[in-house]
Amino acid sequence: MKKSIIGIVLFFLTSIPVLAQEQYSTRLNNGWEFFKGDLGGIWEAVRSGAEGAPESVPHWEKVTLPHCFNAEDAVDPDKNYYQGAGWYRTTLAMEPRYQQGRILLHFEGAAQKTDVYIYTTKVGSHVGGYDEWTVDITDAVAEFKKKEAFRKPFNGKIPLVIRCDNSRDLQMIPSDLSDFNLYGGIIRYLNLVYIPSVSINKLHVSSQVNDKGSATLKVKTDFYNPSRLPNADLEIQVVDPSGKIVQQYKAPVDFKDSVYEWTSSLKKPTLWSPSQPSLYKIKMKLISASGIHVREENIGIRTFVFEDHGPFTLNGKRLLLRGTHRHEDHAGTGGAMTESMIRKEMIIMKQMGVNFIRLGHYQQSRIVLNLCDSLGIFVWEEIPWCRGGLGNDIYKGQARRMLRNMIEQHYNHPSVIIWGLGNENDWPGDFEEFDKEKIRTFMKELNTLAHTLDSSRKTAIRRCDFCKDIVDVYSPSIWAGWYRGRYTEYKDVSKKEFEAVNHFLHVEWGGDSHAGRHAEEAEAVVKKINTGLGADERKGDASLHGGSARVSKDGDWSETYICDLIDWHLKEQETMPWLTGTAYWPFKDFSTPVRPENPVPYVNQKGVVERDFTPKSSYYVFQSYWSEKPMVYIYSHTWPVRWGEAGEQKLVKVYSNCEEAELFVNGKSYGVKKRNSQDFPAAGLRWKVPFSEGNNTLRVVARRGKTIVEDQITQRYQTEKWTNPAKLVVEKIEDDNDIATVQAKLVDENNIPCLDANQWIHFSLTGDGKLFDNLGTSSGSRKVQAYNGRAIIRLKANSGKNIICVQSPGLQTVFLDLTDKKKATP
Template sequence: MPTRRQFLKSSVFATTSLSLGSHSTLGASLVRLAQSSDTNAQTSVRLSSGWEFLRETLGGTWEVWHSQEVATWKAVEIPHCFNAYDGCDPDTPAYRGHGWYRTHIPVANPYPQGRTLLHFEGAGQTTTVYAGDSVVGQHIGGYDEFVFDITDAVQQLAASPQANAVSQKKQAQPSGIPVAVLCDNSRDLDRMPSDLSDFTLYGGLYRHINLVYVPAISLETVHIKTSLPTPKSSAEIEVEASLYNPTRDPGEVQLEIEIFDPKGTRIHIAKQNLASWTGTKTLTRFTAKTPQLWSPALPDLYTCHIRFKTAHGEYTAQESFGIRHTEWIDHGPFKLNGERLLLRGTHRHEDHAGYAAAMPDDLIEQEMHLIKEMGANFIRLAHYQQSRRVLDLCDRLGILVWEEIPWCRGGIGNEVFQEMGRRTLRNMISQHYNHPSILLWGLGNENDWPTEYPEVNQQKIRAYLTELRDLSHQLDPSRMTTIRRCDFARDIPDVYSPSIWAGWYSGTYPEYQKSLETQRERVKHLFHAEWGADSHAGRHSENPDKVLAEIATGRGTDERGLAYLHTGGEARVSRDGDWSETYACNLFDWHLKVQETLDWFAGSAQWVFKDFTTPLRVDNPVPRINQKGVITRDMQKKESYFVFQSYWSETPMAHIYGHTWPVRWGAPGEQKMVKVYSNCETAELFVNGVSAGVRHRNSQDFPAAGLRWMVPFTGGANKLRVIAKKGATMITDEIGFQYQTQTWSKPAKFVLTEAKRSGDKITVEATLLDAQGALCLDARNRVRFSAAGSGKLIDNLGTPSGSRVVEMANGRACISLQRTGTGQSVIAVESPGIQGALLIVPSI
């Protein structure tokens, strides 16, 4: 396979470009404004269907249209990620290379002499677009939006039958211009983020593509600047805009600007006729005397309508914005609109089971609502610019945002590498400027990572980080900058997050407060991003904290070197703990109770909301999955979700720990702990119908804020029920489980049984028994499932029930089989040193 540089030098890429190049700044404003047009003509078309895909290297665009004999293209819908399943394949690393897409696009621009644009909301990681056999543009970077003007290419193809013949095949072709897209996620040392990043660098057209029509002169960007000197003052609002006028038409522009408050009342109107301009121009400026302020509790949004008219056409564009006042107290808390707001946050990667980065819009919305329902008011978008839908939802739901460029690890690269950082920062700020949810612009992550290419030169990194900070302030003076974990540069950004992993990568979680207080004095504005623990969903423990006795204390709680590995280094919970949900809940519980008491603390963001893929963690219980999420990769809540909800949510809730714990164990009559996570004032527990007493919530009474009971269970079936009260509201929850008093010895054999059947989907469960047939409830053996016959395993989902290689959870593991015919299927489970098992699924 040729290298990327060899490919770039080939005749295919040497073709003269017909476009203006990668005008990424057009992506957020020009296209968004055109899409909000109220004209009768269709000005934007979502290009979702009619695409074909090929994951291999071709010799050039000629082969895109003449490869039917040697390549098998498959129909796909956009968004599409060509690592949708292999990002978590337990046996083979994710594919890094070329992915080709092709389609025919009918073009019907309603504007005389209008411009026709192809808008990519994001594609990975280097994208080259062709119309016919000609390059219309190339974009490097997987996360910012970009636009190519294909007007000239469309005209040339329409005028030249020979040019259009590139797409002719033996069979009939759909109408429209032939468009091919090459997505390349091959390793590239000059591209951000680093190949050493702890997340998969996905490839493909994994966000939406739009065909957009605009008049010959149109709005390119609209930025709405708001100034609120004090929380109680009037607000100054200024609307700035630039034009997209590639032919430099000197014609007149007629403008009508209307501003509506969150209730829909018009509060300002301005009309003017202007000669077309270059650069940025202020269109109107006015004062809102009693502004309605945006906040997580009341995410009020204003709306700006701009009626834009020239001799070439007219349309009305729309942008939303908000007004709020922010203040970071030196060595102290964060204030929003004059009131202290404890930032209660999490993190998000663009990743989902079966889709990878190509998440459908409805799943994105579902995920963001889960974050809000957990009680979060803040999110760090890791580690790159994310979909516009995420930002729109944060605006509407009331979630403050730290959004960052993809300078993740990577040391200090060459000038090509550094220019990419500047460009992605400009694009991110321009494209997301109007979102009131954005609080911080992130400049990088873990830029001190050891052994990075080409070097980790502290002075060079400091100089480059200073440059990025100054550029951010120049582009957007209203927002502060931030980075996480680059201690030798902690003084450069406005807000800094140190590395504190108390109770996971080093130290113990009771050391958390001391670590925070130590870091408080070292930086002007402290925020704690990234803390938590991995947990294997479905794995629970009767004694989760016993590992803490093995961990050295008083030596700090930062992540050191390659502490994420399962070997080497000092004793640490990440290596020596049980990865149970029980331990993770205790760690989260302790951190949250500490954060509630610190009146000087600005806030934190737990790592991470949802499990996601990574090429670096093949030895994890679910291979190649970072399992620090409070929900699984397919959005099933872990027990820890409810720990956060009990501290953060205002909506009354109660959750008995153990909904996914089918068998508890211990001696007959032994006192066992029952925990209830709730934000209610009181809770009463019933064990097998008998009250175990009422507990009163106290956030500082660890664990479970005092809502815990020590009770004996009955051998066999047990039922727990809680009644929690908050004011006049009563909340109930209940669970059932078995209590095993039989002890077990060394695991000896598997039993494989059918657990569930739904249509053609059959779920099987493997249990691990000792020689006497007792269930080994602490078994964590790594098992492998396989299937033969008329069925295939549903795997490579990156979930505990969707991986053919997985560690057991309390002596259990499961997977599903999809029937592919009416014949017999055989499912097997095996693990080194253990007698395997087979399950025959009979013919239909």
């Protein structure tokens, strides 16, 4: 058994510090202007940005940071998203905190190529949309203060201009063939930072636990010292999870030495784990003639092992990695998620029961990693070498640089256990040449670099069989029940792939579901699917046209089916003692340029929550297996109308992690069921009950010991048969605080709702209001496929007059005057 002891290490790449925590750091969120498009040059931005400037063209709009200039068009159903330049400008009132100190701009992420100017002087450039970087603007600011423009027209402020560019470029990673948008803009926080003339640059803290349970800490640091001060004093403290100082050290520093090292030990440290994410703190203070510089880093102490041909162990005990994936993407903001949004997302992920996450497919915000540390979520983080093939030396140089930056900037985090080197590198397309041996050679180089920078963590890739022997951990393509095969083949296919490598970890499984779409017979398509042919994803499988029968193309994309698929996978994982773990793809729906024909155009709909955090039914399936807190959920709160024959016994499924549950329909008990995870579906918590025509109230009472949890829904039961959709019925179903909700229903010629209709529905608005559109959700897109014969959209009326127009192919257009409370008809 080969063991891997995880330490906590933080490196920073350049001679300018990428800052983890500073005494004087301010987020530059407000006071920005933005122009979408390119300019003739930097003078055009500066000239029109000066106070009192006569030129007002081109038009600049006021924005706040973070900002993504694809916040809406990434999911616009009618056009491709914008790829090109975008300019930002502001003016800074400088308040230096140190005499002879330095002034830095610290970018937490700007996409995809970025140039930075102080007035007309370019002070820095960066290629890559996901790693952190810093620009020292001290000298440029000093030079600008000598100019007449500093006094007038800029009135003592410093003009800052930033150009971002996400234009298509074959010699950049990730490839534009990737199944996600390559956003543009200052998509993460930008910080103005003041530091002394000598400051802490790299901070590297590693830990090793011995057989007796004690830990050795090794601290390495170097310094940013452009003023070449000769010496300073250094203070180090180690603070335990309770806040107690357990080690401290003081010593002079001679800057002739390139690296300063200090070693200490901890007896019986508290170990980090998902159930107890205990964090120690390293406090470092550098005291020099130019001032005091302080850095603090959280670290965690633990050991992990990927057993050879076996499971994953943490701190000596087996742990099943229960995972998902994350893209940095959200409704209305694109890639520019705020800290509060990120925090909310990670908390609801943890509440689902996740203890592992793969960050797809690029280095993500430090906020995400900090939350994984504090919440107890293991991380696989990877560079964006994703699809397309292998480019030239510029391309490879960017991949090396981003791998180095990712490891050095995030090595501090105890949550990280895997560095990903690539994704779907067997996917050609960007270049005429697709040479597997050249890809293997470069993959070996990256693997060596990763281990050189960090020998304590594993390397991994997903879906590139001809490179699977290079990395430590491999994830093949297994999409049982979606792109190939049936989900009942999942265990057998996984075991075969497990036996083919030393360390197997299954990331990416699941399938799409259109939120709000449900089915009485979701499994009918499975009969068409061949078995025994594998469960991998192949060329063209994501297409909705052509090829062999597969659920991804021929299924109904209902929440009903995907809940069964997930249910089966989770119950099987409980009987696979050799399994390291899995990660469902993904946690949240996200935008993609390669899926314009999906029910919500340009959205990958495999998430268990929608793009605005609205949970789908599948979220609660995961909770029923993974969550510790008692829960119960009747399938499904988003299924308002069921259908069938009069007197027919209908299946009611309940998802719960409780020991038993009792179902009541219209006040009558239908008995108590005991939970058994191997009793598929719904772990035995299912009933066949008669529904009455009209409304039916379903209530469930679940018990775990003395704890009782309940859930209740009302569903209407329709026994009337319908024919083909013949017309649209449009009505305003809610009006709250100037926000109106409009529903369009497909009915037949007798006005009977067509509950299995999935036609396209298109909303448009004339008037004073604004649709909540381009959100990439089932109720936030003006073009959307119907879910059970209906679709809804919301709008802000702005206290004015509004007329909504609804269209569906082959049907007469309908107009609804929203000041009229009646239903609209053609």
